[in-house]
Amino acid sequence: MYENILRHPGPTPIPKKVQLAMNRDIFSHRSTEFVELYRETIELVKPIFGTKQEILLLPSGGTAALEAAAVNTVAAGEEVVVITVGAFGDYFVSICEQYGFHVHKLEKQWGQACTAQELREFLQPLQHIKAVFITYNETSTGILNPIAELAQVVREESDALLIVDGVSCIGGAPAEMDAWGVDILVTGSQKALMLPPGLSLVSVSERAWQVIEENQAPSYYLNLASYRSWAEKGMTPNTPAITLIYGLHEVCTLIEAEGGFAKTVARHELMKNMVRSAMKALNIDLLTTDEYASPTITAIMAPAGIALGDFLTHLKQQYHLDFAGGLGHLQGQMFRFGHMGYCFPSDVLQAVSLMEAALQDFSYDFEPGAGVRAAHEVFLTAQRK
Ligand SMILES: *Cc1c(COP(=O)(O)O)cnc(C)c1O
Numbered sequence: 500m501y502e503n504i505l506r507h508p509g510p511t512p513i514p515k516k517v518q519l520a521m522n523r524d525i526f527s528h529r530s531t532e533f534v535e536l537y538r539e540t541i542e543l544v545k546p547i548f549g550t551k552q553e554i555l556l557l558p559s560g561g562t563a564a565l566e567a568a569a570v571n572t573v574a575a576g577e578e579v580v581v582i583t584v585g586a587f588g589d590y591f592v593s594i595c596e597q598y599g600f601h602v603h604k605l606e607k608q609w610g611q612a613c614t615a616q617e618l619r620e621f622l623q624p625l626q627h628i629k630a631v632f633i634t635y636n637e638t639s640t641g642i643l644n645p646i647a648e649l650a651q652v653v654r655e656e657s658d659a660l661l662i663v664d665g666v667s668c669i670g671g672a673p674a675e676m677d678a679w680g681v682d683i684l685v686t687g688s689q690k691a692l693m694l695p696p697g698l699s700l701v702s703v704s705e706r707a708w709q710v711i712e713e714n715q716a717p718s719y720y721l722n723l724a725s726y727r728s729w730a731e732k733g734m735t736p737n738t739p740a741i742t743l744i745y746g747l748h749e750v751c752t753l754i755e756a757e758g759g760f761a762k763t764v765a766r767h768e769l770m771k772n773m774v775r776s777a778m779k780a781l782n783i784d785l786l787t788t789d790e791y792a793s794p795t796i797t798a799i800m801a802p803a804g805i806a807l808g809d810f811l812t813h814l815k816q817q818y819h820l821d822f823a824g825g826l827g828h829l830q831g832q833m834f835r836f837g838h839m840g841y842c843f844p845s846d847v848l849q850a851v852s853l854m855e856a857a858l859q860d861f862s863y864d865f866e867p868g869a870g871v872r873a874a875h876e877v878f879l880t881a882q883r884k
Contacts, residue, residue: 507823508796508837509690520749534733543751549675554702555726558740561666561687564699567721568683571711575599581632582613586639586826591632612791615648622656630660636668639826641798650679671767671795671839682707693840698743767794770838773874777851780873795839818853844878
């Protein structure tokens with residue numbers, strides 16, 4: 500009878516209205532109906548990226564879009580900086596290495612963000628950096644890197660492009676691509692955009708297009724220039740994920756109905772604060788400090804004395820609450836509470852309350868109700884404003 504309560508940092512639950520919107524007949528991607536859908540959808544997505552530039556739609560996971568950003572801008576042997584603060588930053592390193600870029604890796608301990616000062620010191624001795632790659636929201640640790648500040652440093656210290664992986668936060672975190680000076684911003688469908696997997700979005704600045712035009716992208720399917728020329732006609736080079744584009748159109752409509760994107764961002768900020776307060780009230784440690792904490796995923800350490808694997812299995816089997824485990828060396832030490840996209844303060848209260856039930860089952864020493872009360876207090880305070 501119970502449905503699984505999916506609280507992963509992707510894939511994430513899909514709103515009923517979005518599911519219904521996708522339950523439509525397919526039409527040809529060369530039809531006037533498609534052109535209209537495509538053009539309308541792109542216009543609706545732009546505020547979520549904070550851009551007036553073209554946004555390209557790839558029929559792919561987020562990784563292919565990251566690969567497209569890399570292979571279209573940098574050639575083998577050229578120098579890049581990759582900032583990595585966790586597992587997804589490391590994937591960006593792997594993509595760059597795969598294509599033979601000369602990678603300078605700015606690596607931070609898991610749970611920390613990269614600061615403007617650190618990036619400045621790292622960039623200063625370097626001369627020929629073609630691009631700086633960074634993860635906006637590190638999904639493995641729940642860290643939101645300060646992209647606005649880092650973008651400014653990149654501009655001041657280099658001529659490099661700034662290429663940002665926004666896969667696990669665009670749609671839930673603030674994004675001002677144009678104002679911040681981000682050159683390529685990438686995201687995927689199945690995280691904060693509350694769609695099924697299979698669609699990715701890439702926005703490219705004028706500066707980046709100039710670089711792309713000079714670069715002989717050694718990829719046929721991921722050739723962004725080709726996407727751009729088809730986008731001028733309201734189409735994509737090959738068959739797009741038509742169904743997901745219906746869904747994306749509906750997602751944008753839902754975000755408008757929430758009161759605009761700023762409201763959606765505020766809801767994510769509120770959920771972050773609710774989760775963090777609840778864990779503090781339960782004396783459960785968080786991996787990160789509040790300063791750079793992600794609005795879409797919170798990394799929570801294993802409650803003292805509890806075998807985490809057993810706890811997560813119990814939560815899922817007994818209470819149908821499905822959290823994601825830790826990645827890399829943090830596996831077994833922490834878990835990840837996804838609160839993005841189709842997730843509301845009421846869902847956070849539900850999850851915290853079920854967590855308390857499981858904590859009780861594991862004889863964890865705490866004051867029953869303390870976590871829910873703390874989260875609820877944050878919620879009530881926000882409602883009073
Ligand atoms: C999920 C994720 C990806 C990979 O996206 P896929 O759709 O699985 O290819 C890349 N970067 C970040 C930050 C992610 O969270």
